Amino acid sequence: xxxxxxxxxxxxxxxxxxxxxxxxxxxxxxxLTQAIDTLNALTPRPDLVLISGDLVDFGHPEEYATFMxxxxxxxxxxxxxxxxxxxxxxxxxxxxxHRYLFQHPEYLHWVxxxxxxxxxxxxxxxxxxxxxxxxxxxxxxxxxxxxxxxxTPTLVMLHHHPFVSGIDHxxxxxxxDAGAFEAVxxxxxxxxxxxxxxxxRSLQARFxxxxxxxxxxxxxxxxxxxxxxxxxxxxxxxxxYLLHAYTPQSGLITHQGFIECYPGPYPFFDxxxxxx
Ligand SMILES: [Fe+2]
Numbered sequence: 001x002x003x004x005x006x007x008x009x010x011x012x013x014x015x016x017x018x019x020x021x022x023x024x025x026x027x028x029x030x031x032l033t034q035a036i037d038t039l040n041a042l043t044p045r046p047d048l049v050l051i052s053g054d055l056v057d058f059g060h061p062e063e064y065a066t067f068m069x070x071x072x073x074x075x076x077x078x079x080x081x082x083x084x085x086x087x088x089x090x091x092x093x094x095x096x097x098h099r100y101l102f103q104h105p106e107y108l109h110w111v112x113x114x115x116x117x118x119x120x121x122x123x124x125x126x127x128x129x130x131x132x133x134x135x136x137x138x139x140x141x142x143x144x145x146x147x148x149x150x151x152t153p154t155l156v157m158l159h160h161h162p163f164v165s166g167i168d169h170x171x172x173x174x175x176x177d178a179g180a181f182e183a184v185x186x187x188x189x190x191x192x193x194x195x196x197x198x199x200x201r202s203l204q205a206r207f208x209x210x211x212x213x214x215x216x217x218x219x220x221x222x223x224x225x226x227x228x229x230x231x232x233x234x235x236x237x238x239x240x241y242l243l244h245a246y247t248p249q250s251g252l253i254t255h256q257g258f259i260e261c262y263p264g265p266y267p268f269f270d271x272x273x274x275x276x
Contacts, residue, residue: 004245004253005116007155008039008046008076011197011215012054014085015070017062022220023234028057029070031219031239031259036074038259039241046243047115049076052197052215053083053159055091064094081121082108083159083197084130084173088123107138111145117192117246118149122158130173132160132198139184146188153252155244156185157195163205163212167222169232170199182208192252193244200234202242202256213254216240 013032014022022028039049056063071078079100082091088108092101100110100121108123122142124132134142146154162178165171175181185191185208194207200217201224221237223230243255268274 002247002249003044004247004250006042006044006046007048007050007117007119007244007246008042009050009052009157009195009215009242009244010035010039010218011052012083012200012217012219013051013067014054014057014219015063015067016057017060017066022057026220026234026236028219029066032067032070033073035218035239035241035259036070038257040073040075042243042257046076049074049078050119050155050157050195051078051080052157052195053081054085054197055080055083057085059085059087059090061090061094064090068094079110079112079119079121081110081157081159082123082125084125084132086125088125088127104141109138109141113149113152116153116248117244117252118152118154118190120145120154120156122156124158124160124175132158132173132175133177134158134175134181139180142181143184143187146184146191150188150190152190153192153246154188154190155193155195155252156191159196160198161196161203161212161214162194163207165199165203165214166226167199167224168226168228168230170222173198184208185210192246193254195242201237202240213242215242216256218259 112119160175162175194212199214200222203214220234223233239259
């Protein structure tokens with residue numbers, strides 16, 4: 001078996017400036033540093049890292065400066081898209097060296113063709129709103145981009161979930177008109193995954209003939225509450241990341257890892273076989 005091409009995904013770091021806590025509770029800078037330490041220590045090393053939006057909490061330039069100062073510790077290349085907490089121009093200004101963010105004149109849509117897996121990032125940010133949108137021109141850009149490489153396995157990443165999560169307060173701020181997006185995806189079976197953030201927890205859903213995945217939050221998680229009109233709450237469950245492993249033989253396999261430290265690893269076997 002070939003060494004897999006490894007793509008780590010983290011999401012929603014929600015960085016604040018000046019040591020401020022998110023929602024007066026969450027030390028998001030510390031959480032991102034712990035995530036970076038975890039990703040740097042993975043063996044084998046991931047080939048790259050995807051960050052699926054909400055890089056910062058309020059879109060301020062000083063928050064992006066803090067984000068980039070923290071990210072300097074990451075020893076892997078990384079690619080980002082904006083989330084609803086981001087500010088398009090401030091993000092692009094702070095990540096000026098990320099030239100892939102400058103492909104589209106209006107939005108931060110991008111495609112990267114440098115790897116065995118093709119990467120497409122979509123910008124669903126609607127300024128001042130929590131929900132996401134892809135207008136007709138954006139869907140046309142996606143369709144034209146997918147048509148160009150029909151035989152290359154592809155990841156499509158967007159911030160907002162394009163499916164009904166069952167978490168009521170989050171389903172009031174999804175990707176709007178997700179059916180139009182799903183119709184584009186369904187026409188391009190090379191799309192191995194649709195990756196999103198926003199939900200701050202791990203979910204999987206069938207979507208457009210492929211699998212849509214929501215990545216766990218890198219700091220706080222949205223509470224698992226499927227009641228109608230459930231409150232907009234978060235909790236400090238173990239933060240996590242996804243690790244997408246691709247080989248031509250096995251296709252794409254997605255693992256979930258946790259960022260906190262736990263006891264182990266311990267062996268299943270000793271010299272006598274399975275340990276009794
Ligand atoms: Fe978020």
